[in-house]
Each structure stands twice: as C-alpha cells, then as structure tokens.
Amino acid sequence: MTPNKLISLLTDFGLQDGYVGAMHGVIYSICPEARIVDLTHGVPPQNVEAAAFLLRAHSRYFPHGTVHVAVVDPGVGSSREIILAVDDRYFYLAPDNGLLGFLQGRPGVRFYAANNPDYWLPAVSNTFHGRDIFAPLAAHIASGVAIEAMFRPKEHIHRLPEAGAEDAGHEIRGRVIYHDRFGNLITNISRAAVGEREPQLVLFGDELRLPLVNSYASVPVNAPLAIWGSFDYLEIAVNHGNAAQEFQADRKKPVILKLRG
C-alpha cells in the first residue's frame, strides 16, 4: 500500500503540556509535506481499552494510505515492543500492549516490530517515545521509506481480554464501555450482532426500561432513551441531558437488548 502523507495521532497526552506539538515538529522535520490530524489526545490516561475502541471506530473514515499512530503506553521504557500493522487500507503504529489486538485476524494484515534505531531520534528518552520513536517512524513511513528497513516481521501481538457482548438468542447482554463528552453511554452491543431479529426494548441496570428510538428528539426533553449511535453500537442517552451524570456510568451495570424473531 502507498502512503498518502496523512498521519493521524491518537494519544492520552492531552493538549496542555506541548507533548503533541513536539510530535508535530518532529514529523514536519522529517516529512515537510505531511498533513497531520489530531484524532484525539484525550484518551483517559493509560486506558488502552478506550484507545483501541476509539481507534477502531474512527480510523476507517480516513483516506487509504493514512498512517494511524496510537500512543497509550503505560509500559514506556520497559521492554514492550513498538509494532506496526499493515492491511490493505492503513498503517497502524502502536505499542504492543493490546491496542492493535482488534486487527488480528483481518484479511491480509501483517505485523512488524520496530528494530532499527537509525530511524528514531538520535537521543531517545525513557518516557516520551511518542516524540522520539513513534513520530519519526510515522514520518518515515509517510515519506515512503521501505517498511523492511525499519521493522522486522512479527508473528504474534498482544490482545486485550475479550470485551464482547453475550448473545442469548432472545436477548443480547452487554455493558457500558465508554462515555463521551455529551455523557452518552456507549455499550459493547453492536448493531451487526442483531442480524435479522427485531429489537424490542433495552433494559439498563435492574430497574430501567428504555425505548430504542431513531433520534434524541423522539422522547421528551430530559427523558432517557436507547439509540444506535454513530459508532454503530447501542448507546444510552438523555434527550438534552447527560446520561453519564444522571445514571452512574458504572461499567458493571448490565445492559440488555431484548429481541423478537
């Protein structure tokens, strides 16, 4: 696949300390024609599961040939490897801590591990590989340097513990895995899992029965609802309100989608 000089960055660095700006500087130093998209730098600190969820959800909206860089890296400075995944659409660069586990099994995907410091910054700190290793590697990939010059093939990568919902035929049982700025609670029940069956209603926790609707405005202001969200997963929201505040965004609270047929 041919890189398109577009690089997306997803980290838990936040924007206040200039860490992200330094990564931009490094990228432009190596690949002046790069275009950089800050996919997000607001991943909850060291939350690899959230990073994987957001990367999987958003990366597919980019043009083919984009280099997606994801740095949520509690093991920085330890012996964890830095890995690259290449499929027929994108390059993905991340620490080998499960963040790219969702790519395993995709048709045609190949994995690599970074093994050539000639393509890193000359001085590598112990704590900021985003700037010193990830940014230069991404810029070199975008510039068209051969993958084999910078990486060796790698068979197995780490995966996160499976977080799928449980399908019981007449219902799908899941849980909340993320909540966004608006307080929408995003579950691990995917639209694709429903198949031909017809959704009836959603049970949230022990007491709440929610209608599954097509728009927030389908229920009165301040009323709760369930909806297929923009990630194509079931979400729980409050019309004009904040579900994460109203309910506790407790990850253990069960969410059940009742089905017919």
Added chain:
Amino acid sequence: MTPNKLISLLTDFGLQDGYVGAMHGVIYSICPEARIVDLTHGVPPQNVEAAAFLLRAHSRYFPHGTVHVAVVDPGVGSSREIILAVDDRYFYLAPDNGLLGFLQGRPGVRFYAANNPDYWLPAVSNTFHGRDIFAPLAAHIASGVAIEAMFRPKEHIHRLPEAGAEDAGHEIRGRVIYHDRFGNLITNISRAAVGEREPQLVLFGDELRLPLVNSYASVPVNAPLAIWGSFDYLEIAVNHGNAAQEFQADRKKPVILKLRG
C-alpha cells in the same frame, strides 16, 4: 464566489472522543488539498446562541472563500434541515436552528437547503451528521462542486430570539451573554451602538460601578474594570483575575453603560 479550499469547523463536540478527528478524515478523503482550521469545538453543549456569537465574531478573520461549518445541533436526527448561506465572502453550513440567523438581511446573502444524499456519506447515522453530512458537503463545496447540485434554494431560515441591548439615549442597558476562558464577561453592548456619545462608566448589577479603561493594567491588580474587548463588545474583567469566578456570571444581571452627549 470561489472556494479557497479552507474549511473552518465550529462545534460542541469537544476534542476528547475523536468525533472531530473523524470529520477531518472524511474531509481529506473527499478533498485531499483541503486545509482545516478548528475554530473551536468547545461551545457549551447544545448552546446555539453561544455558537452563533462565536461564529459571527471569528469568521470574518478568515480569507474570502472559506467554508465555515458550524454544528451545534440538538435536533440531529429530527426533521430540521441542513442549510447553506452564501454571501460575497464566505460559505456557512449549519443546521437550521437559528445558528445562521444573524446572516439574514446581509446584502447579497442567499440561503439553500441540502437535498441530495449523493453528496453525503453512503451510511448516515442518526446522531452524527457532522461526520456523515456536514463534513462531506463542506469538502465538496471546497472542491468546487456546484451548489445547485447539492442544495435547493430556501427562502426563510430560523432565527434566534433577539438578544440586543436596549438604548435609552443616556444609557445602554444590556446583559452578559458569554464568558471566556479567562473569566471575562462579554456583554451584548456593542461599541458600534455608542456612536458619537461619550461613555462615562459602567454599572454592573445593583452595586458595582466600573471604570471603562483601555487596558487591564489601567487598574490595580485584582481590581474590576470594563473594557471594549476583542469582539468589539463591552466586557467586564478583573486585572490579573477571573471575573466569572469573582462575580457570578449570571445572565440576568443587568449591565448598564452610562453615556454623555
């Protein structure tokens, strides 16, 4: 007017969830030569009035031909339309919920409504038209696709309830409509409304008399002041301090500018 391939984005999406990054991805997929400016994504959630205030204030600093996209859209998924305004300087794309009401009456402005899904993403979610409709439309406009291919003309658009100050000759009576990161309280009393009259002082709430000065440093540290701010509206501030914290940024508190002549 000819688009200049610059697209500005103003939303209430925040930066933490990657929603904005996905919009960038969609835009670059359609218009690879686009340049994107994040005007702000920190509009208070679902606050259409604040969005309109910030869009009107900041959009005029962009080069002619810019496509300004503003998505603060509590009615997403309902039947509200997506509208385009074109004047002799800019394109403005927003939901028809009053956000673009301030453009009505401008000389030469024309309004349109989006009516051709061929120029949207193939799958449109119920909750994220920013990514699925607004971003592709903006990218197609910037690429030079004819407006008529994507929109139909529209006569009337929604307006927000008027929020103007009241001019009583010897004084102008207004209120606080926004406060910024520094805690500066921005009122709806515009510099243009003063005309030839000479400002004397500012009354804030029932008790406070503030001098109208030319720089924060004109008063002692921690003293309050009134000043013509960068929006060309009257602002109330505290030198080296935070007026929104010190006073309550109560929207009902009256602000009166006393005038002579």
Added chain:
Amino acid sequence: MTPNKLISLLTDFGLQDGYVGAMHGVIYSICPEARIVDLTHGVPPQNVEAAAFLLRAHSRYFPHGTVHVAVVDPGVGSSREIILAVDDRYFYLAPDNGLLGFLQGRPGVRFYAANNPDYWLPAVSNTFHGRDIFAPLAAHIASGVAIEAMFRPKEHIHRLPEAGAEDAGHEIRGRVIYHDRFGNLITNISRAAVGEREPQLVLFGDELRLPLVNSYASVPVNAPLAIWGSFDYLEIAVNHGNAAQEFQADRKKPVILKLRG
C-alpha cells in the same frame, strides 16, 4: 535564516473560545501556504514562567526556519513591547515580559522590537494582540518579508528571575516548577548539571526518599519514583499514578538529588 512557512503557536488562550481559530484565519489570510502547529494553548493563564519552560523545551524539535509565536501576555494593552528573537535556527515572537529571556546569551541571537503597524491588522484591539499583531507579524515573517521592514533592533530584553537549581557538589538542590497532565512533577534539576557525578537517590520534601530509575515500570504499581524525564530534567512520578495529586505539587517543597564522586 530562511523561513520555512511553518508557524508554531503557544498561548494561554485555551481552545474553547475560538481565539486560536481566529489567529489561524489571520495567518492563512496573509500567508495561504503556511502550516500551523498548535504547540499548546493550555499554558496556565498568565503564567509566563511556564510558557518560557514549555517553549524552551519543545521548540527545538521543529525544523529550522520555523516561526515560534508565544503569547502569554498579562500586560497586553500596556506599553510593553512586542519582540522578535532570531538565532541560527528559529524566529521567536513574544511580548517583552521575560518569556524570551532564556535566549539571551545564545550565540548569534539578535533581538528586535515591532515598530511598523503597516504589518498589523488595520484595527488593533486593546485586549487581543495575538490576533491583531502577533498573527499578522508571524505570517509576514513566514512569507519572507524583511525583518527590518517590521522591526527595529533592540539591545536589552526583559528576563525572568533566575530559577536555577543550586549545586552543592555532593548534592543538587532544586524545586518543582511544572506538573503535566499525568501529574508528573518536573523539577529545575537538569541532567546536564550532573556531569560526571553519579546520582544516588532523590529526597523529596522532608520525608521521602525516591529511587532514580529508568522506567516507570521499574517500581511497583502506585510506588513513587524519580526519573530523567523527556525534558531532560529530573521528574517525580508515581507508576500508573498521579504524583501531583498524591503529593502536593507545592512549588516550595525542596527536591534534592544526592550525588557521589
């Protein structure tokens, strides 16, 4: 030195109010081929010392010819000057309030003061020189306008009170000067100051003895540690935790690096 059309912005404006977006608009209006990096806009409001620390730390990762713009400017609207520093790598534009003091004494550096309003916006507000003066000057510099057309030479600039650590031979005594998003406490003890001596351990406050390690993962989860951070200064952190929350990020608390040899 030749500008490379790259402009970095470092301010305390935050991202919520659109102030930064307006600066982008002004820059693109003057220099359409500019590339803009938001180094950070999260400097604590009016904290010139933090701004200088971040600018010094991050600016060196940019390609030569970059224009670095830093606007943390409590004196905006007063008589403070706007200054430019040029060395053999970069242009630096900032208010003359000590922010660029760290450049004084660098080989080959020259200082200038802005003196030609023809290169500013036609209407200059009292409160937002970032948009009205800094952004247009940066864009004109990046476009290749001669420095002498916009600035006059200036001999002396303001410096911040010295914040260096104290070297007592067998130990270096410093303090915390910044903490980042992860809660890492960054001190003013630089790695370069250690020289040939061998670090033994770190004393923090009166009671805490911390090991100096090479990675967060070298200590148990939730244990405190000292590490040479990515700024090449001594940092105090907690593995998988937040040191700024755990300890008080008190700027007066002493940090002592014990040395041998």
